[in-house]
Amino acid sequence: MTPTPTSTARRDRLDRDGYLVVEDFFSREEATALVDRATELVAAFQPDESTKSIFSTNEQTRTSDDYFLASGDRISFFFEPEAFDADGGLRVPLDRAINKFGHAQHDLDPVFDDFSRHPRMAELADSLGVGGHALIQSMLIFKQPGIGGEVSSHTDHTFLWTEPQSVVGFWFALEDATLDNGCLWALPGGHRRAPARRFRRAPQSGTTMEVLGPEPAPGEGFIPLEVEAGTLIVLDGLLPHYSEANRSQRRRAAYTLHAIDPGAEYPADNWLQRGHLPLRGFRDRR
Numbered sequence: 089m090t091p092t093p094t095s096t097a098r099r100d101r102l103d104r105d106g107y108l109v110v111e112d113f114f115s116r117e118e119a120t121a122l123v124d125r126a127t128e129l130v131a132a133f134q135p136d137e138s139t140k141s142i143f144s145t146n147e148q149t150r151t152s153d154d155y156f157l158a159s160g161d162r163i164s165f166f167f168e169p170e171a172f173d174a175d176g177g178l179r180v181p182l183d184r185a186i187n188k189f190g191h192a193q194h195d196l197d198p199v200f201d202d203f204s205r206h207p208r209m210a211e212l213a214d215s216l217g218v219g220g221h222a223l224i225q226s227m228l229i230f231k232q233p234g235i236g237g238e239v240s241s242h243t244d245h246t247f248l249w250t251e252p253q254s255v256v257g258f259w260f261a262l263e264d265a266t267l268d269n270g271c272l273w274a275l276p277g278g279h280r281r282a283p284a285r286r287f288r289r290a291p292q293s294g295t296t297m298e299v300l301g302p303e304p305a306p307g308e309g310f311i312p313l314e315v316e317a318g319t320l321i322v323l324d325g326l327l328p329h330y331s332e333a334n335r336s337q338r339r340r341a342a343y344t345l346h347a348i349d350p351g352a353e354y355p356a357d358n359w360l361q362r363g364h365l366p367l368r369g370f371r372d373r374r
Contacts, residue, residue, distance in 0.1 A: 094215070098110070098212075098215055098216060099217060105274075105277060106276065106278055107324065108216075109320075110212070110320040113320035114203075114206075114208075115318060119262040122199065122200070123262050123263070125197070126189070126230075129189065131182075133165045133182070140167060141164070141167065160191055160225070160360040160362050161365040162191075162196070163193050164189060165188075166190075168187040168236065169237055171186075171235060180235065187231075187236070188227050188230060189228050190225065190226055191226060192225075193228065194223050200343075201373070204226065205373045218347060218349075221254070221256060221369065222349075222350045223347050224360070224367060228341070229344065231340035231341065233338055234335060234336070235334075236333060236339070238270075238330075238331065239330055241275075241304060241305065241329070242328065243328055243329075244257045244323060244325045244327075246286055247287045248358065248360065249286055249355060249358055250354055253283070254348045256324065256325060257324075258346070258347070259272065259320070259343075260319075260320055261321070262342055263339060263341045264315070264340075265314060266314050269334045269336045270331045272312070272329055272330075274323070274328070275309055275310050275311075275327065276311060279327040281326065283300055283326065284303040284304075285297055288355070288359055289357045289358070303328065310328075350369075
């Protein structure tokens, strides 16, 4: 592929800043279709005691139960921490209680599969030099109104570790993301820092967060990325980013994909394991 001025500029900007904002990458109609499909999947979910797993976002802790650790090759649902009352019952309707679902809808659901492997994704990946990457994880994050949890500063490499670092994140705004409803904040140039943490499976059971160095705190040069629905934000795997809690009355739904170099080493103690699912690239459409 011969680089075009646009593709060269995009790659240079991603290399410089660690993130890239691509406005109008997909249509609002496509965004609505993904939200509608997400709503259908949530409506079909029937929670019980074994599936009441909370997606705890404060300090990037995660519920280290079997349900969470087994979610790498299926579509699993995780609740907002504030969705439950003191007795453990839901205090909001189910469709407003789910924080996110993941982590394999890009492989298992036809609607998300088609969106994730739309030809424009392969073209963009080629332009950024990651056309040979494979899709390892996907999430639909609702950021529910009033109770949408904070996600503290982190890097994607922390959770999807490869040797060498190869993860690239694709964050699709399905609804307008603003300061009020919890837009992303990013640290320009922060991807040049050494990895600060690694989240992995513990030797016996559960998970552990290995601290390798200091994590930049909010306020240390971070800027808000307020974007409209239809915008794509590309994130270098080493870029620190976070989002604040959503205390507004407007949801902030987003779809995320993460891709890695299939030739890089993917440690066996990474928390996310794909089980029976083979890795598929941007062009491996069903």
